[in-house]
Amino acid sequence: MKKTILFDLDGTLTDSQEGILKSIKFALEHFGYDVPDEETLQLFLGPPLVDAFQEHCGMTFEQAEETYFKFRERYGTIGKFENQVYPNIVDLLAKCKTEQYTIAVATAKPEHYAKDILDHFELTPYFDVIVGANYESGLLHKKEILEKALKLCGNPLTDENGRRLAFMVGDRKYDVEAANELGCISIGVTYGYGTEAELKEADAEYICDDVDEIADVLDLEEMMVRR
Structure with a gap:
């Protein structure tokens, strides 16, 4: 079989760490959120990012979704190839x-x-x-x-x-x-x-x-x- x-x-x-983390920082900074320390940022690698933004940045679902769409702006053009x-x-x-x-x-x-x-x-x-x-x-x-x-x-x-x-x-x-x-x-x-x-x-x-x-x-x- x-x-x-x-x-x-x-x-x-x-x-793919470089492109993902740079794009996360880009999205957080755009909306004025504090960027977590490097150890916490590692926890964003793996789970759905909307979940990670809520868990590690204290966002509501709506805020996390908005931040995720901003993340995609950079990741979809640049970040995916920083890999x-x-x-x-x-x-x-x-x-x-x-x-x-x-x-x-x-x-x-x-x-x-x-x-x-x-x-x-x-x-x-x-x-x-x-x-x-x-x-x-x-x-x-x-x-x-x-x-x-x-x-x-x-x-x-x-x-x-x-x-x-x-x-x-x-x-x-x-x-x-x-x-x-x-x-x-x-x-x-x-x-x-x-x-x-x-x-x-x-x-x-x-x-x-x-x-x-x-x-x-x-x-x-x-x-x-x-x-």
């Missing part, structure tokens, strides 16, 4: 393609930005499915996004022996929690924006410190299936 592997984008495939692909990601994607995985992106970033970034870095050909957030339709949170991506991939989550066939790779607790809820094998990565402690608390089944370790996990799981 065909296996599925889903990747988060920010902090997993690409290091770089992590080392060895292309090799990992090529390996998954060769081994005939169905490969998907499942990101809380707006889908059109995700597609622009993947096109920019010439990664799009590796992916069978790309699903991101859609603010207008209300598709915002990781579980819903992952659920849609799995449906579009069209593969079973388990084989006839109950072995799981879908992997989710991500750097934040939101990725791990969604994967666990939906029956995927969760792989947390520490080279992105989450910490090992956060990933452990979310019950990641595997924690990888670099991209090569993700490939090792896939090889290990393949060996276990063949036993």
Whole structure:
């Protein structure tokens, strides 16, 4: 049976921190809000930004939404390309393609930005499915996004022996929690924006410190299936 592997984008495939944080600061400064310290700003990397503005800046929903739209002004033109692909990601994607995985992106970033970034870095050909957030339709949170991506991939989550066939790779607790809820094998990565402690608390089944370790996990799981 065909296996599925889903990747988060920010902090997993690409290091997008520079563009996101510059665009957050741009939006906050435009409306006269205090810019949080760097440690707090790291918490904006992963969750929906409307949620993060409310949680970390004390905004109402309406204020957070207004700030988010201002963020998009800069991010949509400049910030999305202040970004770089992590080392060895292309090799990992090529390996998954060769081994005939169905490969998907499942990101809380707006889908059109995700597609622009993947096109920019010439990664799009590796992916069978790309699903991101859609603010207008209300598709915002990781579980819903992952659920849609799995449906579009069209593969079973388990084989006839109950072995799981879908992997989710991500750097934040939101990725791990969604994967666990939906029956995927969760792989947390520490080279992105989450910490090992956060990933452990979310019950990641595997924690990888670099991209090569993700490939090792896939090889290990393949060996276990063949036993």
